[in-house]
Amino acid sequence: xxxxxxxxxxxxxxxxxxxxxxxxxxxxxxxxxxxxxxxxxxxxxxxxxxxxxxxxxxxxxxxxxxxxxxxxxxxxxxxxxxxxxxxxxxxxxxxxxxxxxxxxxxxxxxxxxxxxxxxxxxxxxxxxxxxxxxxxxxxxxxxxxxxxxxxxxxxxxxxxxxxxxxxxxxxxxxxxxxxxxxxxxxxxxxxxxxxxxxxxxxxxxxxxxxxxxxxxxxxxxxxxxxxxxxxxxxxxxxxxxxxxxxxxxxxxxxxxxxxxxxxxxxxxxxxxxxxxxxxxxxxxxxxxxxxxxxxxxxxxxxxxxxxxxxxxxxxxxxxxxxxxxxxxx
Numbered sequence: 001x002x003x004x005x006x007x008x009x010x011x012x013x014x015x016x017x018x019x020x021x022x023x024x025x026x027x028x029x030x031x032x033x034x035x036x037x038x039x040x041x042x043x044x045x046x047x048x049x050x051x052x053x054x055x056x057x058x059x060x061x062x063x064x065x066x067x068x069x070x071x072x073x074x075x076x077x078x079x080x081x082x083x084x085x086x087x088x089x090x091x092x093x094x095x096x097x098x099x100x101x102x103x104x105x106x107x108x109x110x111x112x113x114x115x116x117x118x119x120x121x122x123x124x125x126x127x128x129x130x131x132x133x134x135x136x137x138x139x140x141x142x143x144x145x146x147x148x149x150x151x152x153x154x155x156x157x158x159x160x161x162x163x164x165x166x167x168x169x170x171x172x173x174x175x176x177x178x179x180x181x182x183x184x185x186x187x188x189x190x191x192x193x194x195x196x197x198x199x200x201x202x203x204x205x206x207x208x209x210x211x212x213x214x215x216x217x218x219x220x221x222x223x224x225x226x227x228x229x230x231x232x233x234x235x236x237x238x239x240x241x242x243x244x245x246x247x248x249x250x251x252x253x254x255x256x257x258x259x260x261x262x263x264x265x266x267x268x269x270x271x272x273x274x275x276x277x278x279x280x281x282x283x284x285x286x287x288x289x290x291x292x293x294x295x296x297x298x299x300x301x302x303x304x305x306x307x308x309x310x311x312x313x314x315x316x317x318x319x320x321x322x323x324x325x326x327x328x329x
Contacts, residue, residue: 002026004290005056005086007077008068009033011040012091015274016066017158019285021046026289032056033069050261057081064089064292068118071164073221075104078302082111091118093172094305095311096164098328101309105302114291117305119176120291123283124276126248130237133246140243145181145221147174148236150229152272154207157199165205166193167312167319171225175315176220176308178213178299181239185307186213186221189314194237200227211315232269233276251276 004020006013009031020028030051033039039050049241057065057080067090069076075095081088088108094101094117108115121127134142151170155163163169179185191208207227214220226234238247250269258265270276287297299306307327314327 002047002063002289003061004047005030005032005051005059005062005065006042007032007053007065007092008023008058008070008074009035009038010068011274013068013084015278015281016041016068016285017042017048018039019282020066021048023285023289026285029062030059033034053158057084057086062086063085063189064288067087067091072162075100078104079107080117082107082113082115085111085113087114087292089116089118089285089299090305092305093117093164093168093175093309094302095309096168098306098313100307101306105263105306108302110177111273115246116288116291116297116299117302118284119304119308120175120277120280120284121173121177122180122300123214123280123287124248125279125283126251127177127237128298130246130248132237134181134239134241135183137242138244139239142182142219142239142241144219144240145178146236146240147221147223148234148237149174150224150226150228150234152233154197154200154227157203160203160205160266161202163205165312165316166209166225166227167191167211167315168309170227171209171211171223172268172308172312174223174225175211175311176304177214178223179311180223180298180300181306182213182215182219184215184217184219185327186311187216187326188214188324189311189318191315191318193319197227206319209315209319211318213311233272234269235276 028048031043033037043050064087190212195204200207211223252267291297310328318325
C-alpha cells in the first residue's frame with residue numbers, strides 16, 4: 001500500500017484525491033494546501049489528515065507525493081521531495097522558467113528519486129490506441145501529425161496574466177503529445193498566433209495559435225489551439241503515414257446518431273477536460289503506482305517535462321520573431 005501526500009486541494013487536486021482514495025494499492029494519507037479550509041474539506045471527504053505545507057514532504061509515513069498546487073510552487077516542492085527521498089508525480093509544467101525547471105530535474109536525478117509529470121493525455125485510451133498503431137507500423141512510416149486542442153471557453157484574464165502564455169500553459173500538453181507520438185525530437189519550431197479576445201490581447205497573450213514542428217527525419221506536426229470552441233472541448237489527433245492513416249476523434253456522452261430529413265445529428269463533444277480525460281487521470285495514477293513497483297511505464301519523466309517546456313519557449317520566440325527557431329538544449 002503506497003501512502004500519498006497530496007499537495008493542492010483545488011480542482012486538479014480533488015480529481016487526484018478521489019483517484020488515490022479509490023485505488024486498491026494506494027491510500028491518501030495527507031492533504032496540504034495554502035488554503036487550510038480547502039485542505040480540511042478534501043481530507044475529510046476521503047478520510048485523510050491535513051498536514052502543513054512545510055511538513056508535507058518529510059512525513060515518515062508517506063511513500064510518495066503528488067503535487068497539484070499552483071505552477072509557481074512546483075519546482076520548490078520537487079526539490080524538497082528530492083531532499084526527503086520521496087517519489088513525485090507533479091502536474092505540468094515543472095516551472096515557467098526553463099532554467100528553474102532544469103535545476104529541479106537535476107535535483108531529482110541527483111537524489112535518485114522517480115520524478116514524473118502529469119501529461120495525462122498519454123493515458124487517454126483513444127490516444128494510447130493511436131500510439132500503438134503508429135508503433136506497430138499499421139500506417140507505415142509516420143509522415144505528418146495533426147493535433148487539435150480547443151478549450152470551450154477562455155479562462156479569466158487574471159489567470160492569463162500569470163499563466164505563462166498559451167504555449168506554456170495550454171499547448172504544452174500538445175507539445176508533449178507530439179514528441180511522444182513522433183518518437184523523435186523536433187529540430188525546428190514555427191509559430192503563428194492572434195488574440196481574438198481583446199482582453200487576452202491586452203494581457204500580452206494570444207488565444208488562437210498554430211505551430212509547425214519538424215524533425216530531423218522530415219516528419220511534420222501541426223498543432224492548432226484555441227481558447228474557445230462553440231461546440232465543446234475539441235480534442236482530435238490524426239496521424240498520416242506512408243501506408244495509411246489513424247485518427248482519434250472527439251468523445252461524446254454516447255455514440256448515438258439520430259438521422260432524419262435534416263441530416264445526421266450526434267451529441268456534442270464532452271464539455272471539458274474533467275469529463276474528457278477522467279479515465280486518463282485514473283490510468284496515469286495506475287502507472288505511477290506501477291513505476292514505484294519497478295514496472296515499465298509510459299509516464300512523462302521530468303526530462304520529458306523539460307523538453308516540452310523548451311518547445312513552448314521556442315514557439316514563443318518564433319511568434320515574437322516571425323521566423324522558425326530551433327528548440328533550446
